Amino acid sequence: MDLAQRVQSLTPSSTLAITAKAKALKAEGHDVIGLGAGEPDFNTPEHIIEAAKRSMDEGLTKYTPSGGIPDLKEAICKKMKEDQGLTYSQDQVIVTIGAKHALFTLFQVLLNKGDEVVVPAPYWVSYPEQVKLAEGKPVIIQTEEDQQFKLTPELLERAITDQTKAVIINSPSNPTGMMYTKEELEAIGEVCIKHGLLIVSDEIYEKLIYTEEEHVSIAQLSEELYNQTIVINGVSKSHSMTGWRIGYALGNSKIIKAMTSMASHSTSNPTSSAQYGALAAYRGSNKEVEEMRTAFKERLNKLHTWLVDIPGVHCEKPKGAFYLFPNVKEAASICGFDQVDDWVKTLLEEEKVALVPGSGFGSPDNVRLSYATSIDQLEEAAVRIKRFIEKRNSRENMEV
Template sequence: MQLSKRVQQVAPSVTLTITAMARALKDGGKDVVGLGAGEPDFNTPQHIIEAAIQAMNAGHTKYTPASGIASLKEAIIRKFHRDNRLQYTANQVMVTVGAKHALYNLFQALLDPGDEVIIPTPYWVSYVEQVKLAGGVPVLLEGKEEDGFKISTSDLAAAVTERTKAFLINSPSNPTGAVYTKEELTDLGRVCIDQNVTIISDEIYEHLIYSGQPHISMASLGEEYYNQTVIINGVSKTYSMTGWRIGYVAGNADLIQAMSNISSHSTSNPASIAQYAAIAALEGPQEPVATMRTAFAQRRDFLVAALQQLPGISASTPAGAFYVYANIAESMKAKSIKTSAEWAQKLLEEELVAVVPGSAFGTDEHVRLSYATSMEQLEKAVERIKRFVDIQ
């Protein structure tokens, strides 16, 4: 069967591939330490689970509007006002099947063939593939390691062409944990406003910042920024609800309607039960978020300190998210390994530690290690990585 040219150019998700390999080894009885998956190890808070049970018992098990139930939209609107000082109306908000689905629908609604989307590297694995699926052209803009993996305003301005349709920024970042300051966001946003480039702000990790600096939403920087920005968010990371698949998007009402139309012909609607659970997440007790964030900060500090002691590896302290993006260039050289994918595969095969190669994120001298796992597992992982990188 002949596949479409469109789908043939799409690469599979490396993070999901690594996770599947690790799971297969585990199923075979191997003691694998998984540092690949981008999801918290905490269970969903109990009050959210109870809300789902109540929704099922109340009969909320049917189709919903394609853009989400009104009560969840209202909860999202209140969340934006509470956390980001932003005012949205119901026709500016859409609920999606995870934040990934929000991005997919956005690119489908926004891009024509040949339209360019500027994406800083390192980037989350699905950005590039989703742009290509929509017929767009990813334009990769290097965030240098010596600059904290952040791009500069001058580099962004130089990358804009007459075909540039959008600029995508992810702060806090997956995979680096970089967090842009208010001043940096203001300057980057100004370039987009002046050039009439849509700003796509992926804020899925907004509540996972450890440096003391506040999360700043690009849309909150003024009326022009608000009008030019589409915000992508969801409950997966903040509330440990990755499997519930609830994301949301806020922005221009016409764009939101177009995205909703796409959903009406594809997914129909996000799961009804998960939508009621998401209301409880956004409106219920927030203490579980603080508890999880505190644990992540402790794990981050341990992992960074441990990695810095290993030969051939360097790692800086990420400001947010729950990943360390470690430089393995010297280790690759010492072990005569040419790619990060090969390094990660050998680590998994020889020491049963799963990490994601940097090639998945646009660089090939790094690996991403998730510290969204227990301290016991992190200690075991460090011990095994030390054995792997030690050169006899």
């Protein structure tokens, strides 16, 4: 039996492939250091866990409204007002099964066949695939490393056609960790207003910033941009709640209503106890969030220093998220590889360090390293990578 064309068009995940190989090596007893994790290595704060338990003890285990419980919607609106000065009402909010589900549902209700969505590269791996699943066309724009991998108004303008319906902005970015400034967002916003484009603003890493700069949402820059922006966020990264699967979208009430209707036929509602946990996350102290951010900042500073000391590795220092995205094309060449993907595969086989190839993010000369693990593991990973390059380089020179 043939599968649906929409599934056949999906690109296999390089992230899953390298993860599967790393798990197989671990199962064989090898000491594998995995730097592919897209989640904090801290446990969920205790007051959130207790709130979820309490909700179950109190019998709050039934169906909830498809778009989320009113108290959580209200807490999300309050958070947006306090953090970004943005005013939303409950009919402008949908609570979803993670931010990924919010994005998926948005594209399903937004796109008709052939509609185009501008996706700056490097991109999070699921953006293009979700657009394709909605029968849309992802239009990939390659950004420049010396411009910190950021979309510019000029690049956006050149990509727009009569079929362009939306553009994705991700700040701080997965996989690069880079952030847009207020001025950069204003310039991009002018182009979006000019062409009537919906802005999909993925802000899931907004609490994980390691400079003095503050997170800026493009929705807060003007009334027009507020009206043309759907904000995507959640508690997965900020409160180490990846497995709880609670995200949300905010914006135009007509779009949110359509998303809620679709969710009612696909998922019924987000898990009730997880919603009460998220409610506690937004009503409670941010002490643990700040502690986690401080730890990530220390890891970033150390790992970046170690990486740039490795021959052939070039790396812009990011400002947020918990990833580094170094260019290792020269390192791969030193080792005798034409493709970075092959370099990554051999590094895992010989030194047991698992990185994620940048090809899955639309940037084949790079790799993504997560520093959501201990400093000791990060230091050992850097030692192994450097040893691998030096060893391979010596071998290449001997063969010459």
